[in-house]
């Protein structure tokens with residue numbers, strides 16, 4: 001009995017996989033030709049990268065998803081590729097495969113680099129992450145110069161100016177296509193303000209301007225929607241909590257890194273907004289750290305309208321109250337130094 005059933009299994013196996021013949025992946029009929037955008041994640045095997053890859057694989061606007069890292073990308077790719085959503089997933093490992101990972105991409109999301117440990121500032125990451133961002137952006141300039149770039153690697157206040165200088169050097173710089181991701185500051189602000197007001201955070205919209213580190217993170221609580229007012233104590237509490245949101249997570253993780261899950265959510269939300277803009281949807285507006293004429297600084301985070309060209313319109317800050325005007329001056333002072341540091345890294 002046993003031998004006849006094992007013979008049957010062997011017969012079926014032989015039928016499915018005749019000797020010397022296996023159906024190879026490239027012989028399958030699926031070619032990944034579905035309409036949609038081609039998206040690459042650089043640093044895809046990291047804490048942010050893995051969850052972000054999962055969320056982008058679920059995005060119906062994505063037809064091809066390239067996952068690049070210097071370690072572990074084959075495993076992450078194999079895992080994600082078994083999800084039965086439209087995007088075709090391909091993995092790329094190490095510098096020799098960077099160009100293949102980037103060629104033909106519409107959107108490149110960059111969470112590559114080291115995260116903070118307790119006691120560190122984001123600027124303490126500069127020495128390692130500046131070089132990583134430079135190398136990856138050189139790849140973008142060479143292989144997909146028209147792609148929209150979402151830069152997550154910290155310190156964002158310096159890495160965005162680094163990317164801009166790399167693109168200028170390569171002759172490919174388009175300020176509309178380079179966006180530093182500050183969405184997590186907005187999702188935190190919406191969450192904390194929702195808690196104070198007793199509202200579903202989904203109903204709350206807080207503009208957060210400036211940059212992405214400490215006092216450069218400036219929530220404009222006077223412009224919260226739905227319109228509301230805060231006591232001086234509430235304003236102080238909310239502003240500090242939003243500015244220190246990253247440190248709150250770093251301390252809670254106690255040496256195991258910084259925000260990854262909420263950041264992947266925020267990055268996926270922002271990437272989706274960029275893709276909707278590229279698709280031609282009207283009225284897509286998010287905060288981002290971009291080339292700007294809103295202040296005297298060359299880069300600044302504020303609301304931007306996303307369209308086919310990228311950041312098509314950068315909005316003015318609107319009326320600020322006294323508390324916010326003082327915060328803005330502090331933010332600009334620190335931002336100016338961080339921007340200069342990033343620019344000098346490439347220029348000097």
Ligand SMILES: NC(=O)C1=CN([C@@H]2O[C@H](COP(=O)(O)OP(=O)(O)OC[C@H]3O[C@@H](n4cnc5c(N)ncnc54)[C@H](O)[C@@H]3O)[C@@H](O)[C@H]2O)C=CC1
Nearest residue numbers: 043045046047048069070111112113114115152153154263
């Ligand atoms: N913009 C924002 O709001 C936020 C930014 N971040 C920043 O995002 C970055 C990543 O954070 P995590 O994912 O938690 O770190 P992680 O250490 O878990 O992952 C980083 C990944 O980058 C990869 N990597 C390193 N060098 C690379 C290179 N040359 N090319 C491609 N990949 C490379 C690593 O192998 C690793 O898989 C950090 O700099 C962190 O500070 C984190 C949270 C929020």
Ligand SMILES: O=C([O-])CC(=O)C(=O)O
Nearest residue numbers: 116184245246247258259
């Ligand atoms: O705080 C960090 O180092 C990571 C980060 O940028 C954030 O969570 O906002």
